[in-house]
Amino acid sequence: MSIQEPRTRIxxxxxxxILEAALEVFARSGFAAATLDQIASxxxxxxxxxxxxxxxxxxxxxxxxSQLMDTWLDPMRDIDPDxxxxxxxxAYVRRKLQMSREMPRESRxxxxxxxxxxxxxxxxxxxxxxxxxMEKAAIVADWSAAGRIATVDPVHLIxxxxxxxxxxxxxxxxxxxxxxxxxxxxxxxxxxLETLFGRMLAP
Amino acid sequence: MSIQEPRTRIxxxxxxxILEAALEVFARSGFAAATLDQIASxxxxxxxxxxxxxxxxxxxxxxxxSQLMDTWLDPMRDIDPDxxxxxxxxAYVRRKLQMSREMPRESRxxxxxxxxxxxxxxxxxxxxxxxxxMEKAAIVADWSAAGRIATVDPVHLIxxxxxxxxxxxxxxxxxxxxxxxxxxxxxxxxxxLETLFGRMLAP
DNA sequence: CGGATTTCTGACCATGCGGTCAGGAAAGAC
DNA sequence: GTCTTTCCTGACCGCATGGTCAGAAATCCG
Numbered sequence: 001m002s003i004q005e006p007r008t009r010i011x012x013x014x015x016x017x018i019l020e021a022a023l024e025v026f027a028r029s030g031f032a033a034a035t036l037d038q039i040a041s042x043x044x045x046x047x048x049x050x051x052x053x054x055x056x057x058x059x060x061x062x063x064x065x066s067q068l069m070d071t072w073l074d075p076m077r078d079i080d081p082d083x084x085x086x087x088x089x090x091a092y093v094r095r096k097l098q099m100s101r102e103m104p105r106e107s108r109x110x111x112x113x114x115x116x117x118x119x120x121x122x123x124x125x126x127x128x129x130x131x132x133x134m135e136k137a138a139i140v141a142d143w144s145a146a147g148r149i150a151t152v153d154p155v156h157l158i159x160x161x162x163x164x165x166x167x168x169x170x171x172x173x174x175x176x177x178x179x180x181x182x183x184x185x186x187x188x189x190x191x192x193l194e195t196l197f198g199r200m201l202a203p
Numbered sequence: 204m205s206i207q208e209p210r211t212r213i214x215x216x217x218x219x220x221i222l223e224a225a226l227e228v229f230a231r232s233g234f235a236a237a238t239l240d241q242i243a244s245x246x247x248x249x250x251x252x253x254x255x256x257x258x259x260x261x262x263x264x265x266x267x268x269s270q271l272m273d274t275w276l277d278p279m280r281d282i283d284p285d286x287x288x289x290x291x292x293x294a295y296v297r298r299k300l301q302m303s304r305e306m307p308r309e310s311r312x313x314x315x316x317x318x319x320x321x322x323x324x325x326x327x328x329x330x331x332x333x334x335x336x337m338e339k340a341a342i343v344a345d346w347s348a349a350g351r352i353a354t355v356d357p358v359h360l361i362x363x364x365x366x367x368x369x370x371x372x373x374x375x376x377x378x379x380x381x382x383x384x385x386x387x388x389x390x391x392x393x394x395x396l397e398t399l400f401g402r403m404l405a406p
Numbered sequence: 407c408g409g410a411t412t413t414c415t416g417a418c419c420a421t422g423c424g425g426t427c428a429g430g431a432a433a434g435a436c
Numbered sequence: 437g438t439c440t441t442t443c444c445t446g447a448c449c450g451c452a453t454g455g456t457c458a459g460a461a462a463t464c465c466g
Contacts, residue, residue: 010433010443029319033235036424049444051425108318111373115311115318116232118376125380133381150402155382156395163370164363170314171366173321177328178336179358192359199353199402213413213463239454252414254455 014053017043019067022060027105030112031061058120065113065120068106069128075099076158079136085143086201093161093197094190100169101186107169133158149201157200164193217256220246222270225263230308233315234264261323268316268323271309272331278302279361282339288346289404296364296400297393303372304389310372336361352404360403367396 021043025034036057040050054060075095080088100107113121137154144151168175168189175185224246228237239260243253257263278298283291303310316324340357347354371378371392378388 008433008442014443030233030235030315032233035422037422046445047424048426048446052443055425057424111314111318112233114374114377115314118380122376122380125377129377130381130383152398153391153395156391159370159378159381160367160395160399163366163374167362167366167370171317173325174317174328174332175362177321177325178333178362180333188356188359192356192363195355196363196399196403199405200399202402211412211464217413238452240452249415250454251416251456255413258455260454 011053014043014045014049017045018050018053018060019064023064023105023109026061026064026112027108031057031116062120064109066124068110069121069124071103072099072106072110073129073132076132076136079139081139081142085140085148086198086203089140089149089157089201090194090197093165093193096161096165097168097186097190097193100165104169104172107166111166111170147203149203152201161197164196165189214256217246217248217252220248221253221256221263222267226267226308226312229264229267229315230311234260234319265323267312269327271313272324272327275302275309275313276332276335279335279339282342284342284345288343288351289401289406292343292352292360292404293397293400296368296396299364299368300371300389300393300396303368307372307375310369314369314373350406352406355403364400367399368392 018039022034022039024042025038028034029038034057036047036050039057039060040047043050054063075092078095079092083091113119118125133155137158140149140152140154140157143149144154168185172185179185179188221242225237225242227245228241231237232241237260239250239253242263243250246253257266278295281298282295286294316322321328336358340361343352343355343357343360346352347357371388375388382388382391
């Protein structure tokens with residue numbers, strides 16, 4: 001695919017610059033509307049040079065997606081079965097919201113891909129995402145059964161957390177236009193979600 | 204723009220067929236990736252004939268978006284200030300979820316547009332959406348102040364309802380892959396959201 | 407019927423795109 | 437230094453796409 005393990009300094013630097021630029025452009029315009037010229041320009045190099053490092057537009061996109069999947073799921077991996085249930089879940093919400101706040105481009109890239117029907121990530125959704133969700137859902141189900149949190153459908157609880165946190169990244173424009181100037185969506189979201197999930201989960 | 208008021212039967216029929224086909228294609232692929240040939244083919248006509256009814260790809264997209272905005276907000280318009288607060292809001296959630304369920308293509312079209320930064324709907328968000336949200340938020344704030352529902356940020360409550368209901372349409376693929384076969388996302392979502400907002404709003 | 411109007415089509419064009427290629431410039435090895 | 441490898445570029449190609457146009461069908465209207 002691309003140059004396997006960047007050896008030289010130059011390779012590492014350009015490899016990185018391309019991925020960074022591509023993230024920006026793909027997140028802004030989606031895969032189809034993004035052009036290699038835009039990415040190359042954003043990365044400060046010529047199109048042929050860009051294609052010296054990656055064999056195709058698709059390859060860049062794929063690299064980005066698979067790199068993303070990992071970091072994107074980290075907040076969920078950190079849910080601790082031995083922690084205090086409500087606090088553990090609220091902490092997850094906080095981590096997820098913070099991630100959306102700090103990585104809105106990644107969130108949008110993901111959103112583009114899923115809305116399109118996940119044409120490039122179909123398999124990984126089942127091999128990586130699903131098992132992890134099942135594992136964590138089981139933990140939540142246990143907490144629920146033990147009466148340590150209110151009764152919930154664990155998987156849909158997770159969907160709710162994804163939906164609400166990513167909403168503020170993906171629909172940022174809408175949120176800001178409705179709130180009007182002078183309000184900080186993210187700070188307000190943090191407080192709101194704390195309340196929402198607090199009430200939802202209280203045993 | 205397009206043929207203003209379709210007079211003949213043929214015009215009405217083809218006009219409609221084009222919009223229906225375009226909705227399908229735009230929702231599936233997004234604006235940039237959609238092609239006039241696809242839309243024409245889906246509508247059962249030739250590309251030049253399609254362009255006899257609409258002057259450009261953009262015009263079709265715009266027509267679709269502005270038509271959509273109206274129906275999309277209907278469930279919110281029906282919130283009744285004189286109704287029983289909790290039930291009124293839960294009914295809104297139900298209407299919104301049902302709309303996402305029955306019109307997932309419209310939901311995705313909308314999502315595409317907003318993620319891209321709402322390049323075609325910027326104004327309408329402020330002139331149509333914002334005032335309506337403000338109006339309904341005021342009602343919710345009153346209910347809140349009167350102790351008839353729990354204390355909530357009204358606007359973020361509305362965001363939450365949008366986010367959660369549309370999630371099941373926009374991220375349908377992901378939801379289904381995680382849930383696995385044999386489970387009905389929509390029925391489960393209905394129950395889950397009933398619980399979630401019930402607990403959130405109980406005074 | 408016949409003429410006017412609407413509806414439709416095949417052929418075409420200009421543009422922008424992803425990707426290639428031959429070879430020049432830098433950088434590294436000795 | 438010189439030779440080799442890596443890095444980079446301008447010019448180019450084939451193709452798909454949005455859109456045009458001259459005119460053929462079909463429909464409407466008397």
